[in-house]
Amino acid sequence: MADSAQVPTLVYLVTGGCGFLGEHIVRMLLEREPRLRELRVFDLHLSSWLEELKAGPVQVTAIQGDVTQAHEVAAAMSGSHVVIHTAGLVDVFGKASPKTIHKVNVQGTQNVIDACVQTGTQYLVYTSSMEVVGPNIKGHPFYRGNEDTPYEAVHSHPYPCSKALAEQLVLEANGRKGLRFGGRLFRAVPASVEHGRVYVGNVAWMHILVARELEQRAALMGGQVYFCYDKSPYKSYEDFNMEFLSPCGLRLIGAHPLLPYWLLVLLATLNALLQWLLRPLVLYTPLLNPYTLAMANTTFTVSTNKAQRHFGYKPLFSWEESRTRTIQWVQAMEGSAR
Numbered sequence: 001m002a003d004s005a006q007v008p009t010l011v012y013l014v015t016g017g018c019g020f021l022g023e024h025i026v027r028m029l030l031e032r033e034p035r036l037r038e039l040r041v042f043d044l045h046l047s048s049w050l051e052e053l054k055a056g057p058v059q060v061t062a063i064q065g066d067v068t069q070a071h072e073v074a075a076a077m078s079g080s081h082v083v084i085h086t087a088g089l090v091d092v093f094g095k096a097s098p099k100t101i102h103k104v105n106v107q108g109t110q111n112v113i114d115a116c117v118q119t120g121t122q123y124l125v126y127t128s129s130m131e132v133v134g135p136n137i138k139g140h141p142f143y144r145g146n147e148d149t150p151y152e153a154v155h156s157h158p159y160p161c162s163k164a165l166a167e168q169l170v171l172e173a174n175g176r177k178g179l180r181f182g183g184r185l186f187r188a189v190p191a192s193v194e195h196g197r198v199y200v201g202n203v204a205w206m207h208i209l210v211a212r213e214l215e216q217r218a219a220l221m222g223g224q225v226y227f228c229y230d231k232s233p234y235k236s237y238e239d240f241n242m243e244f245l246s247p248c249g250l251r252l253i254g255a256h257p258l259l260p261y262w263l264l265v266l267l268a269t270l271n272a273l274l275q276w277l278l279r280p281l282v283l284y285t286p287l288l289n290p291y292t293l294a295m296a297n298t299t300f301t302v303s304t305n306k307a308q309r310h311f312g313y314k315p316l317f318s319w320e321e322s323r324t325r326t327i328q329w330v331q332a333m334e335g336s337a338r
């Protein structure tokens with residue numbers, strides 16, 4: 001059994017992947033990162049040599065995009081585990097305006113950071129520059145210094161200013177969570193209890209398709225039941241929720257339920273009794289009651305393609321897109337709850 005360090009499960013995104021540094025990173029990842037499942041190469045200008053890389057075992061996805069466009073960055077980021085952000089304007093010759101340099105190097109980096117937070121991509125590697133340190137405008141030499149050597153970094157040129165600002169954004173974003181929950185949830189349901197979940201956008205899409213096809217295919221579809229499904233992973237109810245809550249800073253404590261099942265049944269029953277006793281005074285509606293506990297502890301998953309066979313249904317949103325959109329929704333809900 002290959003250890004996890006060797007199993008290709010990770011999705012990397014390299015911005016500026018067609019640049020001088022980016023190309024080296026792309027080729028080296030393919031040669032030296034055994035955990036790589038997909039390598040996304042994001043660049044304003046895609047190079048033809050990318051095509052030759054698609055013949056290998058790792059899925060190489062070329063994405064033409066602009067880091068100054070937040071939605072393009074977020075779309076490329078969706079489902080990535082690691083992003084290496086090299087895209088930038090290297091210009092100390094006055095080819096580009098200070099505004100453009102700032103827009104690409106600073107706003108572009110902010111867009112990458114925001115996309116990480118939105119999509120739950122937890123690891124960002126940023127290519128900074130020695131110019132962030134110096135030489136400064138006073139011409140002070142920096143002789144064989146290191147990261148801790150004191151030096152007065154004072155810049156006026158657009159490029160070093162942009163790199164210094166971008167690096168500061170990245171450093172400040174370290175440890176940032178999409179959501180300030182920062183809380184802990186305690187596992188109540190065994191991870192082995194699978195529960196079927198479907199992204200709401202795919203549920204809506206199936207409804208649209210049924211309504212559209214029903215008239216033409218009444219003989220086949222009339223009176224039929226169709227399970228709704230997509231590529232959402234089979235997980236326990238709580239583990240599935242963590243796909244969206246982990247990127248928002250929540251942690252699920254315990255590989256196994258922390259309380260024995262009989263105690264959960266007792267607590268659920270007490271909740272039901274309390275609800276009954278309090279009903280004349282107040283509506284007490286706890287999450288844990290005998291019904292919800294039974295549901296959460298009963299495996300219920302589907303595997304079917306009847307909807308595809310009968311009316312051509314295919315999920316509109318991939319798992320990665322569904323996950324990203326749900327994380328964004330959770331974050332928006334948290335923002336409105338403040």
Ligand SMILES: NC(=O)C1=CN([C@@H]2O[C@H](COP(=O)(O)OP(=O)(O)OC[C@H]3O[C@@H](n4cnc5c(N)ncnc54)[C@H](O)[C@@H]3O)[C@@H](O)[C@H]2O)C=CC1
Nearest residue numbers: 016018019020021043044045066067086087088127128129
């Ligand atoms: N070349 C050097 O000596 C040094 C470079 N760096 C940094 O390394 C990074 C990469 O630099 P190089 O590979 O040398 O430059 P490069 O110009 O060869 O590569 C930059 C890549 O970013 C892409 N890009 C530019 N604007 C973009 C945008 N708006 N959206 C998407 N992609 C965009 C370009 O198409 C290009 O492929 C830059 O962040 C630079 O500041 C840092 C230190 C030294």
Ligand SMILES: CC(C)[C@@H](O)CC[C@@H](C)[C@H]1CC[C@H]2[C@@H]3[C@H](O)CC4=CC(=O)CC[C@]4(C)[C@H]3CC[C@]12C
Nearest residue numbers: 188189195237238287288289291292293295296297
């Ligand atoms: C307190 C813990 C035991 C916690 O894990 C309880 C989770 C519980 C609130 C949910 C577990 C299963 C959910 C239901 C399931 O997804 C099926 C459903 C289908 C519907 O049509 C409506 C929602 C629901 C009943 C859903 C409700 C929440 C759960 C019971």
